Amino acid sequence: MKVRRSDRLIDMTRYLLERPHQLVSLTFFSERYGSAKSSISEDLTILKRTLKARGTGILETVPGAAGGARFLPYITQGEATKFVDSVIESLSEADRFLPGGYVYMSDLLGRPNVLRQVGRLVATQYLHDNVDAVLTVATKGIPIAQSISEQLNVPFVIARHDSQITEGSTVSVNYVSGSSSRIEKMALSKRSLEPGARVLIVDDFMKGGGTVGGMQSLIKEFDATVAGVAVFAEGAFDGERVVPNYTSVLKIHATDDHVDVTPGNFVEQIFTSERVSQLTN
Amino acid sequence: MKVRRSDRLIDMTRYLLERPHQLVSLTFFSERYGSAKSSISEDLTILKRTLKARGTGILETVPGAAGGARFLPYITQGEATKFVDSVIESLSEADRFLPGGYVYMSDLLGRPNVLRQVGRLVATQYLHDNVDAVLTVATKGIPIAQSISEQLNVPFVIARHDSQITEGSTVSVNYVSGSSSRIEKMALSKRSLEPGARVLIVDDFMKGGGTVGGMQSLIKEFDATVAGVAVFAEGAFDGERVVPNYTSVLKIHATDDHVDVTPGNFVEQIFTSERVSQLTN
Helix, strand or coil: CCCCHHHHHHHHHHHHHCCCCCCEEHHHHHHHHCCCHHHHHHHHHHHHHHHHHCCCEEEEEECCCCCEEEEEECCCHHHHHHHHHHHHHHHCCHHHEECCCEECCCCHHHCHHHHHHHHHHHHHHCCCCCCCEEEEECCCCHHHHHHHHHHHCCCEEEEECCCCHHHCCEEEEEEECCCCCCEEEEEEECCCCCCCCEEEEEEEEECCCHHHHHHHHHHHHCCCEEEEEEEEEEECCCCCCCCCCCEEEEEEEECCCCEEEEECCHHHHHHCCHHHHHHHC | CCCCHHHHHHHHHHHHHCCCCCCEEHHHHHHHHCCCHHHHHHHHHHHHHHHHHCCCEEEEEECCCCCEEEEEECCCHHHHHHHHHHHHHHHCCHHHEECCCEECCCCHHHCHHHHHHHHHHHHHHCCCCCCCEEEEECCCCHHHHHHHHHHHCCCEEEEECCCCHHHCCEEEEEEECCCCCCEEEEEEECCCCCCCCEEEEEEEEECCCHHHHHHHHHHHHCCCEEEEEEEEEEECCCCCCCCCCCEEEEEEEECCCCEEEEECCHHHHHHCCHHHHHHHC
């Protein structure tokens, strides 16, 4: 059965957007719609133009018999800045202040629209980095890890402070919690990561960087490599962090009776890199 | 600037699919594309037909001046059955067996394509149920909760066994863990749920149902109501469960040296309901 161009465009949009970073072949689409490959190629050209014009992402087309298309989602600088500003506005509400200088932000990290934007932000940075997996530590980093995993279309894995029977054999490391100087432990299932995998470390909050350092040690134990470090919020920290390179969406500076939330280094670092600005402009 | 129909269809597909269950007005689209409302209405008719024909979901259109369209994602019975079968096949691999009769499934619950399908399954069941929030308990229910939250486009909230300073004031309940008969505790931030909210309880695994019972008690403490209970896997349990009504994607029956994974009651219960089969057929 032949399918009209309008129907093809709708279904191809849906199909490609649900499978970011995955190459879908011309042959697949051609058979799915009973259409000639030349028509599918024209469809892809229209898709590519619209997705770029609307700031949704890049449709990479691979020419030749084994060719096809791959959708790489990104966020533009304008939308990224707008998003960071909107999060800052939400977090600056007075009733978010918690005793001890903490900020209540669990609600934000449970909203699908916020999480999707965080995922798009970080996926923009690692657009061409061949990340194989996302690693976080339970509990509050999980939603961030999952949203990035979706946009990069790679699995995420969760290290835990308490090793559970349902994880099977685990590898564990000890690390010094940067802020409290206590020795802590985290464990990850032995089946989680392949040797040589490029692993992106993410967390909801980083202060001294001890937890992120723990994840770095874990990755080393698996003979894998660190692709980067991305956190939702960084707290003020006097002294040198164990982790030198990272990006943060927000900076939170809380005193005993007040909280300042400002943009992290994300937008500034990412969109000044030539590679990203070429892609998204 | 006027936008061509093909460009509109691509962008509208993306826009609506990213905002399930949210009404987007004709006026919004009309201004976004500089097109007459009559053209947008025609676009929506095409979208509705294609999304239904491909088993993606329903595009509900609301007529009138304040009208617009709302995308409700679902999964068809055929795709649901295929998905459940594929998960069973993965889980039946020999090397997943863990001492004590457990099954290793953390990797599956970290794969974006698996999680998306779980989300679509459960969202199909609650398509017209006005769920306000999804509740789970840390840690392993979180990815399930997040994927359902995305498809229903409502927030998810996380109860914890250890209450953390970053949650602010919490409400806690004690409950009897069904399988071990121990008394356990779970806490949820006071800011998490509104009184009267309809809350969907989800978890990765249910045996005796004690944890789910704990979440029911928590919801009661917030003067909210239980919209339903959905779990990824249920284990074999001798005796009566505290929780009478639930749906499960899988049934896992593990003995000392062997694991049986079979379909849960999900596909059977959902697609025999007249309401759902009318929608998805």
